Amino acid sequence: MTAAEKWVAFVTILVKEVRRFTRIWQQTLLPPAITITLYFVIFGTLIGPRIGEMSGFNYIEFVAPGLIMMAVITNSYSNVVSSFFGAKFSHSVEELLVSPVPNYIILTGFMMGGVARGLSVGLVVTLLSLFFTRLHVQHLWVTCSVVFLTAVMFSLAGFINAVFARTFDDISIVPTFVLTPLTYLGGIFYSINMLPDFWQGVSQVNPILYMINAFRFGVLGVSDIDVRWAFVIVIGFIALLYGFSMHLLVKGRGLRN
């Protein structure tokens, strides 16, 4: 394939992915919007004023960046895991596997599909948050780059989950038992400085903590961790997950007999 043909193939995969999640917007875009609105109402408007300030901000201002990141993480992950597993399940992935599209284009296409959904939901949630609070972005580059890289990372993780999944139950195990707890414990609703030393140390093993804090730094200018570490960790994970995903595709794990 020429470079131009590869570009067409990549755009085709991306457009197909975007078309998929926009076609079923009631299942992909609406639920996170409702969930996040409820978070804002409950934690921001009802409970927030009683909690008072956190890291020098109103509670609703403090949780808003974390809630946006939570939506980005879960949606970029679930887009790829459900789309790729669905393609495997219906065998429509064979359309791609019999074609001359190189593996890295397949992977990048699905990954960017996940990023597109993650960022779309992130945008919807950000717009909704403006009904409840004000967001003055302090560091635009950090905000944009960290949200993009996080979406990339969780799209790749979703891809790996889809490759290994054999049933629809398998695609919900990781989000339920790994992703959600790590996200909740990643400092969305609190600053880890409030925790005892031991639990602060434990929290620092959680990679999601770094992403949420880096994003909060971008928006509010405050963070519990050194933002440079966030970039090191996210980029490191992306390299690792991309390499592993390529290995799975080359070996045809779960795809080729």
Place this chain on the structure above:
Amino acid sequence: MTVPALAINQLYKTYDNGFQALKGIDLEVRPGDFFALLGPNGAGKSTTIGIICSLVRKSSGTVEIFGRNIDSHFSEAKQYLGIVPQEFNFNMFEKSFDILVTQAGYYGLPARLARERAEKYMRQLGLWEKHNLPSRTLSGGMKRRLMIARALIHEPKLLILDEPTAGVDIELRRSMWQFLRQINQQGTTIILTTHYLEEAESLCRNVAIIDRGEIITNTSIRSLLQKLNKEVFIFDTRDSLAEFPVIDGFPGKRVDDHSFEVEVEKAQSLNGLFEGLSKRGIDIISMRNKANRLEELFVSLVQPNIDLLTKEKKK
């Protein structure tokens, strides 16, 4: 020397469970050919096709499509190949038209050309009226035609169809044959697997029969049929028959009150049979082959292995 459309050399496949599906097959298909790959269930046809289109990983051996090795020249080899699988493998929620345009994109076709081709093949295959509907709403025959259109969207030089008319009614099957003949005449090499041996006999020029992972015959349909020594004819009579009308040199049996079957050797003239029947006052109103000729041959070729398998199972 002409480069073969498909060249398979010493192809082996052993699955993870230890089952050896292919035992070193060699196969060559000439450009422009209409080739039948036949074999009983589990013989290795689908494994062979799976390896050619890279859905199955081979254990060893080489496969070349128009001279391009599927390992070293993956991309070029794939550009030459179109595949129509046995099972429906498209997204049932997508519109038929979108399925074709998306597939074209996987081959690097620009969107405008992809849309033109999609319309062209959907019209040719009688699908255009449904182009805007989700593929799940199509009938079984339409879904099969959609897969043919999808396989042709990048206009491959080699088209492989794995039982394309399975479960399709006779009328539609005939129209699909007509379409396949047409694209073959336009230069597309076609390899067909089918359980309808009438289909292979009607469409194909050359044939390979695969059984238990080995090619047991690879020749032209004509020379294969020449091997057939006997044919069985069924005769329908005007009056009812109490018993089989025994005529020297023509063994057979009574089928029912108004028909009987007779075994005729290839070199044998039918005149003697008709004379004998006339003398007995039996009025023949019609006659036909008992079975498709190729089917008889096919059964005779794979029967030894079936017998062997039955014995092994009994043990």
